[in-house]
Amino acid sequence: MKRLLLTLAALGTAFTLQAKITLPVLFSDNMVLQQQSDARFWGTASAGKKVTIRPSWSKHPVTTTADREGHWQTTVPTPEAGGPYTIELSDGEALKINNVLIGEVWFCSGQSNMEMPMGGFRNQPVEGATEVIVGAKASTPIRICTVQRATARTPQESCSARWLENTPDAVAASSATAYYFARYLEQRLDIPVGIIVTCWGGTPVEAWMDRPALEAFPEFDLSFLDRNDKINHPSHQPTMLYNAMIAPLIPYTIKGFLWYQGEENRNRPAQYQRLMPAFVEMLRKNWGQGTLPFYYVQIAPYKYGVSDLVGGSALLREAQMRNLDEIPASGMVVTLDIGNKTCIHPARKAQVGQRLAWLALYNDYGIRGFEPNAPVYESMSVEGNRALLTFRTGKSSLAPLGDELAGFEVAGADRVFHPAKAWIDGRKGVLIVSSEEVPTPVAVRYAFRNYAEASLFNTSGIPASSFRTDDWELPVK
Missing domain, CATH: 3.40.50.1110 (SGNH hydrolase)
Structure with missing residues (x-):
């Protein structure tokens, strides 16, 4: 009899716990909710129970009902950024989330x-x-x-x-x-x-x-x-x-x-x-x-x-x-x-x-006056022994002007790459790459190795990625 009573008590405890609202771990003290949104809330409660959510920033509670499996989901309108706030949830028994920021x-x-x-x-x-x-x-x-x-x-x-x-x-x-x-x-x-x-x-x-x-x-x-x-x-x-x-x-x-x-x-x-x-x-x-x-x-x-x-x-x-x-x-x-x-x-x-x-x-967030995107190689043309490269730079331009840029290599039809000189022509808005070893450039590569150091940037200080103008097969390891 004693064992039966203990078993019934345990079952009663489990039932009581199941009847309470439970929330995912993201819904807890110190949480942040996305401002000016219909923030999604979800969890579990007793099947068919009405769940009421009362955020302290609003006079209008949100209600929803748990389905047959006890799951519920709804959205809560959030204000502009601020806080801290509290959120009270109840299906007859209250649960409170404290120190909430928006x-x-x-x-x-x-x-x-x-x-x-x-x-x-x-x-x-x-x-x-x-x-x-x-x-x-x-x-x-x-x-x-x-x-x-x-x-x-x-x-x-x-x-x-x-x-x-x-x-x-x-x-x-x-x-x-x-x-x-x-x-x-x-x-x-x-x-x-x-x-x-x-x-x-x-x-x-x-x-x-x-x-x-x-x-x-x-x-x-x-x-x-x-x-x-x-x-x-x-x-x-x-x-x-x-x-x-x-x-x-x-x-x-x-x-x-x-x-x-x-x-x-x-x-x-x-x-x-x-x-x-x-x-x-x-x-x-x-x-x-x-x-x-x-x-x-x-x-x-x-x-x-x-x-x-x-x-x-x-x-x-x-x-x-x-x-x-x-x-x-x-x-x-x-x-x-x-x-x-x-x-x-x-x-x-x-x-x-x-x-x-x-x-x-x-x-x-609408903040302008700078260019956050890296310069991206766009096209190459050839004038004599010089390769002229253009880039997509947004509202910026290539930098630094006047420096000889390291990390560039150029190859001819033989596909043999040689170290090259590279510099920015500010008047033409192009990058010029050349090597005395390559009379007619066919391909240019920049920093195209496991390890390399950057030399090409935009005027906002964002480096260009390593790149190549060819699609020749290379080892991946």
Whole structure:
């Protein structure tokens, strides 16, 4: 009898817990909601129960009803940026969310260069981070939500994460790239900024894609998803990170996406170029907020075993550059000037976050007077022994004028490349490249190696990507 009573008591407790409103981890104290939006709210409650949401910024509560499985979803209109506010939810029993800010929310994902915390990796610091960490104050309206590592065969409804205030401990553990982006945005716009960070070092893009998106790529065998056997290196397998670390975040209302990844796909540049548009299309479709902006970081130069190997990771950078014309509402940060030959995790993350913020400020917040986009090679003509290159530079122009630019090579019909002199002709608005060894240029390359240093910029200080005018076959490793 005693055992029966204990069992009934346990069942009663479980029933009581099920009757309460439950919310995804993103809905918690310290959260940030996207300003001036119909912010999506969802969760569970008792089947058929009416759920009422009362935000402190509004006199008008929002109500919805849980379906037969207990799931509910609705939207809550948000005001202009501000706070802190509270939100009370009730199905007869109240649940309160405190210290809520209204501002700009950005989703940040990728592999280790997005994951790298402000406190740095072992033996690998982030430049300037100590000053930022020591100066962090909880009163600064930046909030950080970092998703913990996990993998799954099927899309999950929950994950491990929580919103944190802008304290030294929280900042030290946050993604340096994402935090510098948020800090720059908050300082320039003077409004709260929230970053949702979900990343895992050394992972390929296909691990972050869902099954329907990858079914269009027959080279990926997805049959393992239907089995229960052990998976080797699950974080490297298709869909496994999407299922556990992105799916639970959908459809939280956001402003846009930041992405820093590609090193793990560097030996498959042609495939990567096809995967990325499908990846972005998947994100936008699943979030259901239209063509949200997508800003990504081109991988930085690094030795990858042979630093002066022609092609190599430059082919991946080339694929990323081509994606600019293939992905609507996108922008790319070039990092050719801030790479490190001997460390795959460059320390200058502030410049990366700042350049991402420049793209957002220009495209999404209407701030002008500068050019956030890198110069992009457009065409080549030949005059005698000189190659004349034109670039797409927006409202900017090439720089620096008057300097001889390093890193250029030119080849003739024999396809043998020679170091070349390069300089900007400001009158003609072209870049001139020539070598005494090549009487009739056929092709030009710039910084097209695993590791190279930048010499060509625009007048806003944004470096040009490595590029080539030819399409000759090159080694990818």
